[in-house]
Amino acid sequence: MSLVQTQYDRALLSLAGGVSSSTRLNKAINRPMLIDRAEGCRVWDLDGKEYIDLCCSHGATLLGHGDARVQAAVEKALSRGAPCSYENETHAELAALLCETVPCLERVRFTGSGTEATGHCIRLARACTGRTKLLRFEGNFHGYHDQVMFMSAGEIGLVNGPLKPISTGVTPGMDQHLIQIPYNRPGVLEEIFARHAHEMAAAILEPIWFNAGCILPTMEFITTLRRLTEKHGVILLFDEVLSAFRMCPGGAQEYLLITPDLCTLGKAVGGGYPLSVFGGRKDLMDRLMPIGDCQHSGTYNGHPVVVAAGLAAVKAYRSPGFYEHIHAVAARLFPGLQAIFDRHGIKARVQGLGARFGVYFGLNEKITSYDQAQQHDRGQMLRFIAAAIANGVYFHDYGGAACHHGFCGAMSEGDAEEALIRLDLAVSALASRT
Numbered sequence: 001m002s003l004v005q006t007q008y009d010r011a012l013l014s015l016a017g018g019v020s021s022s023t024r025l026n027k028a029i030n031r032p033m034l035i036d037r038a039e040g041c042r043v044w045d046l047d048g049k050e051y052i053d054l055c056c057s058h059g060a061t062l063l064g065h066g067d068a069r070v071q072a073a074v075e076k077a078l079s080r081g082a083p084c085s086y087e088n089e090t091h092a093e094l095a096a097l098l099c100e101t102v103p104c105l106e107r108v109r110f111t112g113s114g115t116e117a118t119g120h121c122i123r124l125a126r127a128c129t130g131r132t133k134l135l136r137f138e139g140n141f142h143g144y145h146d147q148v149m150f151m152s153a154g155e156i157g158l159v160n161g162p163l164k165p166i167s168t169g170v171t172p173g174m175d176q177h178l179i180q181i182p183y184n185r186p187g188v189l190e191e192i193f194a195r196h197a198h199e200m201a202a203a204i205l206e207p208i209w210f211n212a213g214c215i216l217p218t219m220e221f222i223t224t225l226r227r228l229t230e231k232h233g234v235i236l237l238f239d240e241v242l243s244a245f246r247m248c249p250g251g252a253q254e255y256l257l258i259t260p261d262l263c264t265l266g267k268a269v270g271g272g273y274p275l276s277v278f279g280g281r282k283d284l285m286d287r288l289m290p291i292g293d294c295q296h297s298g299t300y301n302g303h304p305v306v307v308a309a310g311l312a313a314v315k316a317y318r319s320p321g322f323y324e325h326i327h328a329v330a331a332r333l334f335p336g337l338q339a340i341f342d343r344h345g346i347k348a349r350v351q352g353l354g355a356r357f358g359v360y361f362g363l364n365e366k367i368t369s370y371d372q373a374q375q376h377d378r379g380q381m382l383r384f385i386a387a388a389i390a391n392g393v394y395f396h397d398y399g400g401a402a403c404h405h406g407f408c409g410a411m412s413e414g415d416a417e418e419a420l421i422r423l424d425l426a427v428s429a430l431a432s433r434t
């Protein structure tokens with residue numbers, strides 16, 4: 001009898017849906033992963049089956065599982081009694097290191113999740129501008145709070161069209177504060193700023209759109225957005241919960257050479273521990289209490305264990321050779337996977353940057369828009385993920401159209417080759433069924 005199945009069945013009796021997070025259920029296998037232990041780029045489930053992990057904790061374990069530097073920092077914080085809801089010297093050290101590393105950061109705050117970070121930035125942007133509306137881009141993901149959980153109520157690609165909540169129970173009327181437009185359409189930006197800039201507090205976006213796989217902004221789009229936000233006093237807010245540290249220490253803003261006014265960092269910043277960060281221009285961040293009048297507080301904010309983990313993680317991202325290694329593994333993995341699909345006659349496009357990538361099934365052209373990403377064949381993706389899992393490579397399904405995948409710094413080029421050998425078997429099985 002499988003321990004994974006027995007324990008999942010047991011969880012279903014008392015844990016709602018058998019999971020601690022709704023998106024933890026992987027529809028390709030109709031259950032979550034129940035993991036016993038993990039090391040580097042590998043995880044072992046409760047039955048002892050080993051997988052090369054191409055989910056990496058939804059992007060949080062960019063260093064790999066059980067990184068020795070993070071573990072030592074955590075153990076040290078625990079040995080000091082982990083006094084929660086107080087500050088110590090590691091808070092200032094991590095804050096200073098982040099301000100040195102990420103271009104827009106002059107001041108930061110620590111919080112628990114990406115969802116909290118985007119929520120606090122939106123409040124701060126309203127406090128600073130006295131305006132209420134938020135410009136957002138169709139399909140970008142910013143967490144699970146009521147202010148951002150909306151999608152188009154009609155066809156894709158409309159400019160400020162009607163919206164509908166992504167979940168039931170969302171506070172009615174929240175969509176009144178949103179202006180939603182398509183990504184990568186600079187002409188639409190001009191039009192929307194001309195009409196609505198006076199009521200817009202902030203423009204929020206995924207500067208590298210990993211939640212739709214991996215879509216890069218065009219330079220024209222991102223520079224137009226920076227120019228118009230600056231001109232109209234609209235706060236440019238980069239949601240770097242997923243993109244931070246992924247391709248270079250300063251994240252998407254360093255990569256694109258565009259400095260926003262505020263940004264969020266999540267996932268990788270905590271090295272696998274629940275830390276997120278928001279920050280940016282000093283004049284904006286000084287609006288937070290106790291200097292200013294905008295609230296950001298929380299009992300567990302800046303918990304000493306997660307701050308210690310974050311400090312160790314950020315130091316590791318800044319260590320010599322970290323990104324050279326990431327790019328070397330990417331250069332094997334992404335073309336290697338593309339070649340496997342091509343060899344087996346499976347129409348798919350692999351698109352990645354740094355340590356994260358998307359696979360678009362049924363498409364082979366460059367993906368630059370949400371419309372294209374939505375056309376990807378989700379059924380084929382689920383069949384691929386199931387075959388990969390059967391062959392010892394873990395990919396997660398997040399429930400949406402396209403999904404993001406990734407590898408960690410602990411993955412060697414040899415591990416990448418091993419993953420490709422397993423994936424060759426998986427795609428061969430998929431091809432024989434298609």
Ligand SMILES: Cc1ncc(COP(=O)(O)O)c(C=O)c1O
Pocket residue numbers: 058113114115116118141142143144206211239240241242266267
């Ligand atoms: C860009 C982005 N923003 C916000 C969030 C929400 O972060 P969390 O799941 O930590 O609340 C995510 C999570 O995937 C994300 O990718």
